[in-house]
Amino acid sequence: MSESIDYINYSCYFTVFREGEQFVSYNALSMVISGEMELNDGVHRKIFRKGDVYLVRKNQLLKFLKKPGEEVGFKSLSIRFDDDLLKNKSAEEHFSLPERPKTPAFINVSEAKHLKYFMESLLQYQDLLENKSPELALLKQKEALILLFGHDPSLKNVLYDISDPYKIDLEGFMLKNYHFNVKLDRFAYLTGRSLATFKRDFEKIFGIAPRKWLLEKRLQEAYYLLEKGKKATDIYLDLGFEDLSHFSFVFKKQYGLPPSKLLL
Template sequence: MSESINYINYSCYFTTFREGEQFSSYNSLSMVISGEMELNDGVHQKVFRSGDVYLVRRNQLVKFLKKPGEESEFKSLSIRFDDEMLKQMSVDENFVLHERMKSPAFIELSGIQHLKYFMESLLQYQDLLENKSPELALLKQKEALILLFGHDPLLKNILYDVSAPYKIDLEGFMLRNYHFNVKLDRFAYLTGRSLAGFKRDFEKIFGTSPRKWLLEKRLQEAHYLLEKGKKSSDIYLDLGFEDLSHFSYAFKKQYGLPPSRLLS
């Protein structure tokens, strides 16, 4: 179950859960209360456990895997920072972004004790926040930002950057990120293009449509991994397929035999 109230989110899962679309559209500060959260941006992978605090950046491709503990469910607490609030704060502070900072899609902050204490204190407000107190939610959002910037002022260069992605190398981006399960309009947005412009540029570069290329690229990687002894159930989600039956059907259609035959 998950309750989302005024940008402060308390989550609880009793079984292992993977996010459907692997795209973070907003900045958020989170703490794992129990269980484990595994994050993977295609380059960096990290498992966060009870008491760990981390920041997830907006407009990033990230795989989220939530795992309950042996004797407890998965629980977490997150604060979402909406773009309009960040934009207004940057204006109030006369902040000027001189250069976009490059960093992983997520940043570990577990060693910052005052952030951990702050996140733990929010658990005491759960009932009030779930009763929809927008004034308190806004106050806690701003308090979290003050603590973040007090720890590292350079975080303003990340959180106050609410501009749209600029046009980047489409070929390199797709070769790095084809295994993320996101819609075409997300890929288009992240490469700084309209959907029509993305499709047009894509066909010029790859000589085929994005949907066909993505399917073939994912199946090629699946074929390679299956030959190495991997199981279909272990790889289909990591390659961007939403369910095992769809993966098996597409694989058989492409290669003329089901994935299980490749293992035998």
């Protein structure tokens, strides 16, 4: 169950849940109410538990794993910050971005107790927010920004950076992020290219179409991990495959045997 309340979102899951699309298109402040949230941006991995608060950055590749507790479901509360709000706040402060920040896709702010108290207080407004009170939602968004910047003024460099990604090294980016389950237009956008330019540049670099390269790269990694004793059920999602049956089918087509046979 997930109920969207303008830009304040309350989520609840009673089974383990992974996001299918692993592209973050918004900035958000979140708190785990119960259960666990595991985040992995390909470099940094962290598990957040009850009471932990974290900031998720826009235009990032990020894997989510929501785990319920033994006796309770997974519950979380999130505030999304839309671009118009951030643009207006930035203009009000005459803010000038010194340079684009190089930080993980998520930032742990659990040490800021006042942010935890603030997020907990939002639970008291749940009925109002569920009834679509835009004035209250906007007020709480602004309050969250004030508290965030009070905790760490450098977070303005993160949240006020709302421009589109600039053109970056495509080869290095793809070698680092091939295992994320996103569409080609997401990869193109994150490397600062149109889809057509992305495909053209990709084939110049790798000598192969991006879809074919992604499949082969993921299968090569799968073969390596299976040889190391990993199970197909433990790796297929982490390598960007949407379901086990499709992974088994393409693996057998590529290597002539199903993944389970490689373990024998």
